[in-house]
Amino acid sequence: MSPLHNLPEETLILLLKKKNQQAFSYLYDNYADALYGVVCRIVASTEHAEEVIQDVFVKIWKHVDLFDSEKGRLYTWMINIARNTALDYRKSKGVVNEMKNQPLSNIVNTDEERDQSGSEQHTKADFIGFRNILDKLKPECRILIEMAYYEGYTQQEIAEQLDVPLGTVKTRTKAAFLQLKQLLKDYR
Known part of the structure; x- marks a missing residue:
């Protein structure tokens, strides 16, 4: 169990703002799956979702000083970063062109997989x-x-x-x- 396990959110935020590696590892270990679920709902492939989640945590690390606890909770702030990063990725020119060039069978299978309640994507999105x-x-x-x-x-x-x-x-x-x-x- 991490020594940071029972820390109040305020203390965790202070450690993150001081660029404490152990606090960041704790953050990743405890929130990556939930954020990944959000990203998977927006980004079509797990390969791309993994790229996006890396970008999300880089943004969190670089911009944690911008977090304001008066405006909301840390988790909500991180979810918004994940959502916005995934939306930006999906709307990027390369991804749009890649989706246009997908064979029809790939698109149909992806939609069918999304509709199945037991799909990997659905399970990860349902993490919380x-x-x-x-x-x-x-x-x-x-x-x-x-x-x-x-x-x-x-x-x-x-x-x-x-x-x-x-x-x-x-x-x-x-x-x-x-x-x-x-x-x-x-x-x-």
């Missing part, structure tokens, strides 16, 4: 049980969360994709986050 919570949302709320958070769509793009007014997307998104907040409270 978030998939179960997301599945409890009303379908119209769940689709908004998935499109915005995991697929990186803006509210305007969601409105266009779903062919609904932007105001409706904004109202449903707010309702989705309120419902999600309540489900997370009940989950604890």
Whole structure:
């Protein structure tokens, strides 16, 4: 067991800001799987997800001084870094071109694998049980969360994709986050 095991988050953050290697190792050991799950939901292949997760931890290491505990928890900050890094990677020109050049069988198999509840990708995304919570949302709320958070769509793009007014997307998104907040409270 790590000597940092029972440290308060504030102490861990102080050690990270001092570039303590042991604190960073603890952070990686305890959060890499959860962050990897987020990345896998956004990035299509595990090979690419592994590259992205490395970038995520480099960013965390380099930018830990920017973390502000007044704005939220360390875990939430890291999830946002993981999500944004994965979205940036997916939208990069090389990845977009690579996806265009995929044989149809690769794309179909990937979609089928994502739809199977026992898939490796689904399991890693469910590491913290978030998939179960997301599945409890009303379908119209769940689709908004998935499109915005995991697929990186803006509210305007969601409105266009779903062919609904932007105001409706904004109202449903707010309702989705309120419902999600309540489900997370009940989950604890």
